[in-house]
Amino acid sequence: MRNIALVISYDGTDYRGFQSQPEGYTVQDKLEEAIRMLTGERVKAIGSGRTDAGVHARCQVVNFETHSAIPIDRWTIALNTRLPNDIVVQRAWEVSEQFHARKHAIRKTYRYTINCNRIPDLFRRRYEFHHPAPLDVKAMHEAICHLIGKHDFSAFTSPHSVKPSHIRTILDARVELETPSDNHINYPSSLVDSERDQKYYPGKQRGILHVYVTGTGFLYNMVRIITGTLIQVGEGKRTADQVASILASMDRARAGPTAVPQGLTLWEVAYPDGAFEAPE
Known part of the structure; x- marks a missing residue:
């Protein structure tokens, strides 16, 4: 199992916030859908924090676990081709299995x-x-x-x-x-x-x-x-x-x-x- 960290940016205008919710259409939903399209897996993307409906992010950090063997240098372009234009993956890392985007953040x-x-x-x-x-x-x-x-x-x-x-x-x-x-x-x-x-x-x-x-x-x-x-x-x-x-x-x-x-x-x-x- 690999732990992948991403830095993403998004225009939050049309979204109901970052975190998934029953009403749907959140940034997390779109990101998880893009990962499923790429790997065939249903993953849970953990964000460094929530943003409300209409709020943007220049630097939102996310991590998720995957069995995929896709090389780390391919993730950015591969996800961006599957994401809507108002969400962009800026960078991807493979991190230790202990890394947690929210719990390990020291300041925002x-x-x-x-x-x-x-x-x-x-x-x-x-x-x-x-x-x-x-x-x-x-x-x-x-x-x-x-x-x-x-x-x-x-x-x-x-x-x-x-x-x-x-x-x-x-x-x-x-x-x-x-x-x-x-x-x-x-x-x-x-x-x-x-x-x-x-x-x-x-x-x-x-x-x-x-x-x-x-x-x-x-x-x-x-x-x-x-x-x-x-x-x-x-x-x-x-x-x-x-x-x-x-x-x-x-x-x-x-x-x-x-x-x-x-x-x-x-x-x-x-x-x-x-x-x-x-x-x-």
Whole structure:
């Protein structure tokens, strides 16, 4: 029996999340179907974590067991020819039989993208939340820093969470403003927008914002609720320091709304050194 690990990316727009469920049409379902088409086996693909309906992944790690003798360097292309276009296998390894994609992950990073330009980006609309007014990026960054450390995140999870404990550890959290690319459309009217923004939105910025949150584990809707709260800080509806009191309250009603799913991406999953070493 071989244990195969994959790194996959997917556009989660049309899926009901990663993990299989009775309603079907999940990323796990499609991946397992592709493996069955390739090997004739029915396997269970274990993901490093769940992603909700509409949420994407740049780096989702998966492992599964197989009796197939297909050389490891053939798996990537062979699976990609059998997967839909919105799921891509980036790399495949043969790992030790002890490797477990979820249990052995030591940290994960999620990224939430907010477009606060006046006009939405047609080509990125599936991967970001469009907020047509500028935001106070500095205040948002100050706010998210209150969440770093080991805390009870009951205020930042869905009331439907079934986890026995809401204590989680955030290792790093930050808000970054993306540098405009060379192909960014920048017509003279932007000068008028800038003058209007300075008058009506002092201290706020336009652009593409990325909220990065790295932790050892996450709760249901946790990053999306954090982001929804940060947006209110950026709008000036809350102060950065209020985020600390929301966290301490452990009351979901005190936090902001749950941000829409399409802006969220599972960005990176980290493992201990040697986790992907081939079996002897």
